[in-house]
Amino acid sequence: MSEPLLRVEDLHKEYREGRTTIHAVNGVSFEVYPGEAVGLVGESGCGKTTTARCILRLEKPTRGRILFEGTDLTTLSRGQVRARRKDFQMVFQDPNESLNPRLSIRRTLREPLQLHGLYSSDQQLSEAVSRVTLEEEHLDRLPHQLSGGQKQRVGVARAMMTTPRLVILDEPTSSLDMSLRIHVIVLLKRLQRELNLSYVFISHDLSTIRHLCDRVLVMYLGRIVEQGRTEDVFEDPTHVYTKALLSAIPIPDPSVKRSRLLLKGETPTARLLVPGCPLQDRCAFVIDECRHPLPEYDLGNGHRVACRLAKEHPAYRTVAPTSTAA
């Protein structure tokens, strides 16, 4: 396999909140290969957005390495990171909030080019808007003159201006109506192909992940609990959390009847570092073993699960050499 474009190694991010420490991200490691779309899925507070912000150096990680094309971004100065920003971009969640309300679309799209010395003519801007199926007349509008779907397209266009290698998409469809969602997903897929991009797609919406991503990482309380090829994880979820998450999503088809795996209680805040499985307090299958540091079990094809139940999986062979620290 080729070299990974992005390699995140043992990423930690802690926040001080008064006297307590919040462990938002707690030992996350993964890779993104060129041309690949990786889904990062989890519920609120699982640390998926913090992970993305650390990768983009919008926040400084507490610990860990972020290797982008072999360079550890965490060791670079602010200016050095800035020079590399043309290679990794982000699309934000809320289209109503992610565009500067006082800048025309033209200025918003021109800025990344100018900052990296790539601007030559307005031709580039026309191409950028047509790429996201907007019209040239939209260039001279202000954000509030566009609809939510159009604004989100501008957000996508802005991220693509400098032809980056990696684009991180933070819930780009969650504020859009379902009839718009599919258009944005199709657009993102097309752009990925045309511009040979790698995506890290952050979402709580598993159906979107399923249709866009090649690989998926399931996060809970700051840790990756299950990862693998999208097909493997969705067809054969093995961690109790992944199973519960998938079974909780209502299926828009009355002929499908499913049993639901309910989790007890609510997601706790990541204040205390407990050894063992982060799900232990909500899991119906918890035994003593789950309260001790547990390894990741490898089910082949990169399908790795941090749950003891994986040992009963037919594909389970050996304990993976790397174990997630607690």
Added chain:
Amino acid sequence: MDVPLAPRVAGRSARTRSFGYRSLKAVGRWRLLSFGVLLILSYVVVAAIGPELAPYEPNATHPQATLHEPTPEFRFGTDKFGRDIFSRVLYATRLDLSIAFSVAVSAFLVGAVVGALSGYFGGIVDDVVMRLVDVLLAFPAFILAMALTGILGDTIPNVILAISVAYVPYFIRLTRGEMLRVRTLQYADAAVGVGNPRWRVVLVHLLPNSLTPAFIQVTLVLGWAILDAAGLAFLGLGITPPTAEWGVMVAEGAQRIITGEWWTWLFPGLAIVIIAFAFSIVGDGLRDLLAREER
């Protein structure tokens, strides 16, 4: 089937009534706002061409007509030196408005930039700035301006400086507060993400979006600055006789209250009250207008 159900149905509810009432008030507010703007514009015109309109030089004396009642010749009467009060009020408009605008603009510029930087970067600098602001705000602006004028000396630039310093904390507070809100919005991150250096993030992306509350404050400060400058002059600080200035003139006229020469203090006094009133209603009107747009 165009039965107007709703009036009968909802007419009893307080909500509908309050809507009608609020619309009436909204129209009233519009009128008031336009009226205020009109007043300010007429003052600006007078400030611009006042000297052309004035029949006499501000300090020209008419020894034969001291403390003369208002007549067609001396429309606002004359003072004890026989100077034409009408001409002096006209000339003073330029001075007082200039002071007000200089104060508002400089306090706004300094306050907005300091407030924005302080709010964006936070940390120790922010702590120091905010404690300083607290200290300054502990004094009423006028008392502070008085003390500063006393220290700096009685010249017009010093008056402007003193009053500006007194109002800078207001602008710092407002802009900082707005900056704290704006910097958490996603376009702040987006600006960093596309590769803006930090100074550009603050100055190009966040500062322009943090200025709305400070803009409104400018209008209010314009009015207060006129009152302060005149107040200082009235107390004999800052601008001193024989300068044609409304406060100075009121101070001189005040000696005549008991002797009955009412025109000596009334006309400069009215000039102050009307413009201060105009700035205040325009400031309030703008605040309402922008608050509604935010929604």
Added chain:
Amino acid sequence: MAEPLLRVESLRLDIADHESSRSVLLDVSFDVRPNEVMGLVGESGSGKTMTALTIMRLLPPAARASEGRIAFEGEDLLRLNESAMRQVRGSKIAMIFQNPRAALNPLMRAGEQVARALMLHRGLTAAEARRQAVELLRHAGISDAESRARAYPHQLSGGMAQRVLIAMMLACRPALLIADEPTTGLDVTIQAQIFDLIKEIQAETGASLLLITHDLGVVSEVCQRVAVLYAGQIMEQAPVAELFHHPSHPYTERLLGSILRVDQVAELDTSRAIAFASIDYDNPGCRFANRCPYVLEACWVRRPEPRWLAEDHVVFCHLRNEAGT
């Protein structure tokens, strides 16, 4: 067929601002039968929340219900006076909202708010109400009900706050419960818990539920019948299985074509989805006309007559009317 509990008939709602007036609801008719879960599904701008607020008579001041009636227990809710309406709200019709924390009084402990509802609607003494409030909170699936009863709304998570609202609703024993996107903003695992609770309570109390949502998955799993709303007009109304298997309005068909399912991968095909365009509220005919792939001349002129395809299945579409004649 049983007499419906609630019947909304040709409801029209206008919202006016300084310049213009717009009908956010036009000729909206549907009913909710006893002991059933009726869905009202639509995207943003469809007027689904406005429909709920009109039934509850909690409209913003600029809105005006200018036509139609809302029949509930033999009375027209639009014509009730404010004090009679207050009797209906809470004790006969209860509503749970999108943002549960905003619907609670921030200065009052959760248990106290439930107890107040009990005192108001069941005439209990304060001590008795407080005791039963804890019971109801437990009933609403709050495990440590005693300590949660002492919490203030800001100390509760969104899911927990929604449970408190459900407990308050239990205190009132309403005949009709309106739930407006009750799980928006909640995590899916919590959403599943809340819907299970709502269904359980609905079955237990025999109340009817009008569920307002944008999520067709929720409709499919929770509702028995559903009305599809687009731009303030009802497009189609049918039993859930009928709607999913035989969508008859182009909007319904396209809406179902926009769905990305989590349990199967399909080739993404925007040609089966709804065209990317803004909502046309001004068309005197069918408001979906500007995005409809099968648009006819008549769609720009007048609103289609209802066409009954089965006893419970009605569609408003010129295409179906032409095909039928």
